[in-house]
Amino acid sequence: MTTASRPTIAVLGGAGQEGRGLAARWARAGYPIIIGSRDPVRGESAAAELAALTKGSVSAASNAEAAEQGQIVVLTVPYRAQQALALEVAPYLSGKVVIDVTVPLVPPKVARVQLPEGGSAVDALQKALGDDVRVVAAFQNVSAHQLLELDHEVDCDVLVFGDDDAARQTVCELAEAIGLVAYHAGPLANAAAAEALTSVLIWMNKRYKSPLGAGIRISGLPAQGV
């Protein structure tokens, strides 16, 4: 991927763990990053930390401003905030690829699969936003902890779900740009598998006392190009 084709990525909720992990990796790979946050102090602090850590271009803004300026928008907020935030910034999402990383965890039993009625949480989001916004679900099973260990190669694959093939391809390339093997994994409805897996991996981390966080790899397929 050439320098000219590194779009600006707005990471909404980017001051949180998962958002920061992805932001760090993309920033280090040369993508301009805007951290969207409801809390300007928290957002600025995260952006400064990430810029220092990665020597990349990382700034902060409100979620709405970040969504407006980002060419690609990533949602990494807790489930309870997902729909409201997406609808709040919806006017700025038109025509864009929106990567949803949220998982429908229902505290306190986050190690137990509790999917919403009707299947996948992100499928509901796509319906709410309409076809003009190309929602892609990915990275739900990539451990934030591993992403933040920048010297550590992330030991898992990424499943990419979306109803638009080109949008999925864009996200596969974003994953590959940070060293992850990514696979097209089907329509948005299929994201229920990754959403459910998150609780399974949380359960397994506790059971097996995993320091870095369990992940999944896909076996049995021809090697995907990075």
Next chain:
Amino acid sequence: MTTASRPTIAVLGGAGQEGRGLAARWARAGYPIIIGSRDPVRGESAAAELAALTKGSVSAASNAEAAEQGQIVVLTVPYRAQQALALEVAPYLSGKVVIDVTVPLVPPKVARVQLPEGGSAVDALQKALGDDVRVVAAFQNVSAHQLLELDHEVDCDVLVFGDDDAARQTVCELAEAIGLVAYHAGPLANAAAAEALTSVLIWMNKRYKSPLGAGIRISGLPAQGV
């Protein structure tokens, strides 16, 4: 595992692909197998074929007889037949570990995740059978094709779900006895993840034209003993 501790395994629906694959591997590992089938001709034929293939002990019977004689019972019938069959043989399941391999696929869109309302299909089964039957969900994502290629090492891990830890452990050991790495993956409700993954893997097999069938491996955990 010593010879004395190889329980008889009844594989209901064992004349089908997934059932035969598992039956073949266990028979080769020295477990006595009973193929349960609604169709005596089909059952006998499958049993004879497997016995010849594996040099193991493989016989056939009706589903009820197989459930009665088996110390462990495995359900490998299509989703539409799962509940009815389990309830039919329920009297013979009392006190046993029952391994459910069925996946709630909804033809024709089997490559699309369509989980039943309320979450996991096997969780519903456990409720129907009651606590005296220890239902464990496993093997949903192990390609039948790979299982049947006996000279081929199966290239995937097994996630084992159940509400009873000892029952899960029994099934982990059964997986390990046929060379698979198995993990405790949580309560039965968590099986929704594996059920959903089956459709994802089917979709990916088509997309990536996988000859042997995609599977999953768990990364990031300490190695599990086989």
